[in-house]
Amino acid sequence: MSLASSPINQTARAASTHLIQRVLHLDMLLLTLLALLAGIGVVVLYSAFGGEIEPVKGHIIRVGLGLVIMTVFAQIPPARLAPWAPVLFGIILVFLIAVLVMGQFGGGARRWLDLGIVQFQPSEIMKLALPLMMAWFLARTPIPPTFRITAAGLLLIAIPVGLIGLQPDLGTALVVGAAGASVLFLAGLRWRYLLLLFGLIAAIAPVFWVFGMQAYQRARVLTFLDPNRDPLGAGYNIIQSQIAIGSGGLFGKGWLNGTQAHLDFIPERHTDFVFSVFAEEFGFLGVIALMTLYLAIICRGLWIAYQAQDNFSRLLAGGITMTFLVYCFVNMGMVSGVLPVVGLPLPLISYGGSSIVTLMAGFGILMAIHSHRRMWST
Amino acid sequence: MKLDFLRNFAEERRWVQGRIILVICLALVVAAVLVGRMATLQLVEYDRYSARSQDNRIRLAPIDPPRGIITDRRGQVLAENRPAFNLIIVPEQVNDIDNLLQQLGGIVELTPKDLERFHQARANSRSFQEVTLKFDLTDIEVARLANDRHRFPGVEVQPHLTRHYPFGASASHVIGYVSRINEEELRDSDRTRYRNASIVGKTGIEKAYEDRLHGRLGIAQIETNATGRPLQVLHQDLPQSGEDIQLTLDMELQQAAEAALENWRGAIIALEPQTGAVLALASQPVFNPNQMVSGLDQATFQALANAPGQPLFNRAVSGRYPPGSVTKPFLGLAGLATENMGINETLNCTGTYNLPNVSRTWRDWRPGGHGRIGFTQSVAQSCDIYFYELAHRMGIDLMHEWMTQFGFGQATGVDLPSERPGIMPSTEWKQSRLGEVWFPGETLNVGIGQGFMLSTPVQLAAAASMMANRGRPIQPHLLLSDDAAPPTPQLEPLTLEDERLWQLAIDSMVETVHGRLGTARAIGADLPYEIAGKTGTSQVIGLGPDEEYDEDAIAEQFRDHAVFIAFAPADDPRIAVAVLVENGGSGSSTAAPMAASVIDTWLTHLEETNELSLQPN
Numbered sequence: 001m002s003l004a005s006s007p008i009n010q011t012a013r014a015a016s017t018h019l020i021q022r023v024l025h026l027d028m029l030l031l032t033l034l035a036l037l038a039g040i041g042v043v044v045l046y047s048a049f050g051g052e053i054e055p056v057k058g059h060i061i062r063v064g065l066g067l068v069i070m071t072v073f074a075q076i077p078p079a080r081l082a083p084w085a086p087v088l089f090g091i092i093l094v095f096l097i098a099v100l101v102m103g104q105f106g107g108g109a110r111r112w113l114d115l116g117i118v119q120f121q122p123s124e125i126m127k128l129a130l131p132l133m134m135a136w137f138l139a140r141t142p143i144p145p146t147f148r149i150t151a152a153g154l155l156l157i158a159i160p161v162g163l164i165g166l167q168p169d170l171g172t173a174l175v176v177g178a179a180g181a182s183v184l185f186l187a188g189l190r191w192r193y194l195l196l197l198f199g200l201i202a203a204i205a206p207v208f209w210v211f212g213m214q215a216y217q218r219a220r221v222l223t224f225l226d227p228n229r230d231p232l233g234a235g236y237n238i239i240q241s242q243i244a245i246g247s248g249g250l251f252g253k254g255w256l257n258g259t260q261a262h263l264d265f266i267p268e269r270h271t272d273f274v275f276s277v278f279a280e281e282f283g284f285l286g287v288i289a290l291m292t293l294y295l296a297i298i299c300r301g302l303w304i305a306y307q308a309q310d311n312f313s314r315l316l317a318g319g320i321t322m323t324f325l326v327y328c329f330v331n332m333g334m335v336s337g338v339l340p341v342v343g344l345p346l347p348l349i350s351y352g353g354s355s356i357v358t359l360m361a362g363f364g365i366l367m368a369i370h371s372h373r374r375m376w377s378t
Numbered sequence: 379m380k381l382d383f384l385r386n387f388a389e390e391r392r393w394v395q396g397r398i399i400l401v402i403c404l405a406l407v408v409a410a411v412l413v414g415r416m417a418t419l420q421l422v423e424y425d426r427y428s429a430r431s432q433d434n435r436i437r438l439a440p441i442d443p444p445r446g447i448i449t450d451r452r453g454q455v456l457a458e459n460r461p462a463f464n465l466i467i468v469p470e471q472v473n474d475i476d477n478l479l480q481q482l483g484g485i486v487e488l489t490p491k492d493l494e495r496f497h498q499a500r501a502n503s504r505s506f507q508e509v510t511l512k513f514d515l516t517d518i519e520v521a522r523l524a525n526d527r528h529r530f531p532g533v534e535v536q537p538h539l540t541r542h543y544p545f546g547a548s549a550s551h552v553i554g555y556v557s558r559i560n561e562e563e564l565r566d567s568d569r570t571r572y573r574n575a576s577i578v579g580k581t582g583i584e585k586a587y588e589d590r591l592h593g594r595l596g597i598a599q600i601e602t603n604a605t606g607r608p609l610q611v612l613h614q615d616l617p618q619s620g621e622d623i624q625l626t627l628d629m630e631l632q633q634a635a636e637a638a639l640e641n642w643r644g645a646i647i648a649l650e651p652q653t654g655a656v657l658a659l660a661s662q663p664v665f666n667p668n669q670m671v672s673g674l675d676q677a678t679f680q681a682l683a684n685a686p687g688q689p690l691f692n693r694a695v696s697g698r699y700p701p702g703s704v705t706k707p708f709l710g711l712a713g714l715a716t717e718n719m720g721i722n723e724t725l726n727c728t729g730t731y732n733l734p735n736v737s738r739t740w741r742d743w744r745p746g747g748h749g750r751i752g753f754t755q756s757v758a759q760s761c762d763i764y765f766y767e768l769a770h771r772m773g774i775d776l777m778h779e780w781m782t783q784f785g786f787g788q789a790t791g792v793d794l795p796s797e798r799p800g801i802m803p804s805t806e807w808k809q810s811r812l813g814e815v816w817f818p819g820e821t822l823n824v825g826i827g828q829g830f831m832l833s834t835p836v837q838l839a840a841a842a843s844m845m846a847n848r849g850r851p852i853q854p855h856l857l858l859s860d861d862a863a864p865p866t867p868q869l870e871p872l873t874l875e876d877e878r879l880w881q882l883a884i885d886s887m888v889e890t891v892h893g894r895l896g897t898a899r900a901i902g903a904d905l906p907y908e909i910a911g912k913t914g915t916s917q918v919i920g921l922g923p924d925e926e927y928d929e930d931a932i933a934e935q936f937r938d939h940a941v942f943i944a945f946a947p948a949d950d951p952r953i954a955v956a957v958l959v960e961n962g963g964s965g966s967s968t969a970a971p972m973a974a975s976v977i978d979t980w981l982t983h984l985e986e987t988n989e990l991s992l993q994p995n
Contacts (some may be wrong), residue, residue, distance in 0.1 A: 142385050142386075142390065143390040143393055143394060144393060182401075185401075186398065186401070187394065187397075188397060219568040219570060223570070242419060243427050243430045243431050244431070245416065245419045246419040246420055246423050246424060246426070246427025246428070246430075246431075247424070247427045247428045247430070247431035247432075248420055249421070249424045250420065250421060250424075260431055279416070279420070283420060284416060284417065284420040287413075287416045287420070288413065288416075291409055291413065295405065298405050299402060299405070302398050302401055306395055306398045306399075311387075311390060311394065314391070314395075314398075315394065318394070318397070318398055318401065321401075325401075325405055325408075329408050329412060332412050333412065336412070336415050336416065336419060337415075338412070
């Protein structure tokens with residue numbers, strides 16, 4: 001306290017805050033929260049890997065790379081970004097088709113596109129390209145959008161979601177769909193359209209159940225509804241994950257002491273089920289802390305959206321934050337048995353790099369929206 | 379864009395901001411739901427989950443459900459379950475698997491295929507799940523293992539039930555067989571019902587009624603000590619046994635049919651014409667289903683599948699043959715009904731037939747012909763010339779329309795897998811299948827059940843039943859249902875304007891068996907009842923215009939197929955039969971006596987004792 005209040009220190013702090021917020025265009029609060037989260041991720045992954053340091057190092061490098069990408073994106077003023085939205089969307093769409101066509105020749109599911117020098121997943125970039133496109137598209141006309149604009153927006157969502165679903169990569173298709181739908185919702189998709197949409201889905205679902213699904217796919221859905229139906233197979237993961245979470249209790253079994261994790265009972269414990277490891281070792285209190293952290297990031301993101309100065313920025317910031325929200329809650333929902341297992345990582349904690357880049361780029365855009373505000377107009 | 383100055387941006391901002399507030403609320407609600415879920419798991423149900431994680435030394439073992447029993451209509455068991463022993467390994471409890479396998483190889487015989495399957499299954503399961511190393515140990519192997527078992531922790535001899543077919547090869551094409559589920563079947567199945575070790579019906583009734591016969595998998599949760607030895611069964615979800623299935627088949631009649639076929643390749647089907655219940659369905663050669671259960675290796679299976687005579691091939695439902703002259707009563711009836719031929723009209727059969735502007739000459743089977751002849755005698759004596767002329771008058775498409783109503787060219791829908799539809803050609807069929815136009819000469823060939831026309835034996839039996847019922851179709855079926863009502867037939871009833879034509883057609887078939895000149899008169903003598911029948915002798919190879927068929931000069935596989943359809947008693951039909959003997963020569967000498975013997979067995983020996991012994995299901 002005494003140190004912090006000394007004049008020299010105050011000046012130093014003011015200078016560093018200035019550097020981060022005005023020069024690097026980063027949002028101090030968001031940066032702190034993300035860093036905390038990444039720190040927790042490193043700690044949990046170390047345990048999930050059974051005390052191995054090598055893979056954890058790889059994770060740290062990827063997070064670092066993510067920070068760099070975030071900083072790069074934070075430099076781009078939203079007004080500069082907007083015109084590129086349809087271009088980016090079009091290019092990624094072409095890539096998605098290319099992946100599908102090449103997958104046809106390669107025989108089987110393919111998500112990666114090989115451009116000689118770099119390999120990447122177009123579907124991953126679509127998680128950002130679609131909300132960008134939607135925000136640009138919906139901000140051009142008055143809000144809330146008319147029926148025709150809404151219908152066009154739905155089409156814009158359906159095309160990439162359909163292409164990704166065909167790969168087939170249902171988890172990503174879900175996130176991309178949610179990202180696009182979020183923007184549409186923020187732009188004020190009227191309630192009656194929303195009701196109509198739900199009604200339509202409710203009407204189609206039973207038909208799809210009978211005609212559109214294979215017997216084993218139906219079995220998987222039934223297994224989600226009742227994991228004990230198949231305790232040796234698909235239900236096994238979810239049962240063991242719930243045992244892990246439940247046995248954590250209030251205080252948890254302690255770091256590196258999770259028996260479920262270390263005796264191999266938790267499936268995919270570095271990736272999709274990493275939350276189970278965390279909950280087992282850090283208990284209910286840890287879970288509350290982690291959720292508070294996620295919630296704080298989400299609220300900060302939404303606050304940025306709230307304060308944004310034009311429709312494009314508002315919609316984009318809101319859409320990006322809502323995508324993050326879907327990520328977090330779908331993952332936690334699936335490992336705790338509230339939602340079916342769809343294969344989504346827990347942001348910034350799960351091991352694996354493909355999603356971290358788009359995620360951090362998204363946060364970069366958020367920060368840009370916040371730091372490039374024209375101060376005189378608020 | 380150009381209307382931007384008309385937009386109320388403040389209003390729009392408030393609108394989106396309203397939505398953002400809504401999203402914050404939504405996030406809080408979702409977070410609350412998740413916190414509630416976590417609290418349920420970690421606080422409310424903590425004790426339960428803590429205990430479960432404590433003794434997570436629980437081994438989960440699937441328990442195969444006992445498969446349903448298959449019986450015939452008298453309740454005789456056709457497929458049952460018998461105890462047998464498998465050798466299983468729990469990989470988690472074994473230190474050195476390779477060493478163990480080597481040692482075990484000295485005690486039981488391990489084929490490379492056993493090992494391959496074991497390694498594959500092991501890779502697909504968790505280390506504490508048991509994996510079968512060898513199925514169906516011999517008694518000697520079981521005894522040896524009992525001696526040495528203390529040396530091998532993690533190795534167990536597990537009793538289980540295996541499928542057994544008491545009648546062996548008899549009715550093997552009806553019952554089919556089970557065998558271990560393969561990768562592909564496993565992938566497409568409901569995983570909660572099948573495991574690597576599960577068996578699944580591969581052919582016949584075992585396959586057709588797999589869903590009912592299989593039952594539901596049970597699961598035992600077995601607690602083990604630190605080294606993995608089982609201590610106690612914590613919880614057991616007992617398997618639900620499969621449903622028993624009773625067939626309409628009469629095993630006595632089935633064996634009579636098989637005996638009648640002697641060593642010929644061919645098929646005999648007997649139906650109850652009123653209901654469509656299959657009383658016997660024989661296809662020869664047969665295979666031994668008991669041999670298939672334990673699983674044949676690839677080479678043996680291939681040898682069996684490709685053996686001369688193809689014993690795995692169910693000729694009764696999958697074999698497609700030119701039906702030959704047995705189609706004549708049906709086509710003749712159609713000719714009379716459409717008035718392409720008069721009831722009392724006669725033709726002069728000289729033994730040859732020509733079409734205008736076609737150089738080819740069509741011949742009757744009898745050189746010199748039958749002389750002046752009408753409908754009844756054309757059927758009874760199987761006059762080809764009469765039917766060439768009739769076919770020529772009707773044209774192929776009208777023939778197609780009528781024959782299709784008797785079920786020719788369509789699968790009957792009998793409850794056995796891999797039934798084939800056969801072919802009832804038409805101009806449209808030829809255009810779409812072969813991309814060619816129809817030639818008038820081809821119509822003549824179809825007129826005597828040759829040419830492009832192909833039928834399965836079960837189709838012929840169903841058509842004979844429909845004739846016996848005077849136009850009422852039946853659904854051939856093997857499942858004896860609880861309720862008295864037989865399954866609804868696929869075909870529509872055929873009603874004729876002149877109902878007397880049915881009697882005329884049936885009379886012509888009676889004349890075939892009992893008439894002075896009938897082609898099947900040899901079997902008609904001294905019968906206490908009347909049989910309505912029709913012979914057929916169908917060509918396997920086409921003969922040139924001036925060639926004559928000489929049985930002795932032709933290699934066996936090119937000899938004619940012998941065909942016969944019949945029902946009896948003619949005035950009150952209680953059994954309908956179709957016989958097909960591959961390369962059997964003539965229908966009258968080879969096929970007809972077989973049908974007569976099956977009919978006689980049923981009407982004089984079996985039928986009466988039958989009703990009494992029907993088991994309610």
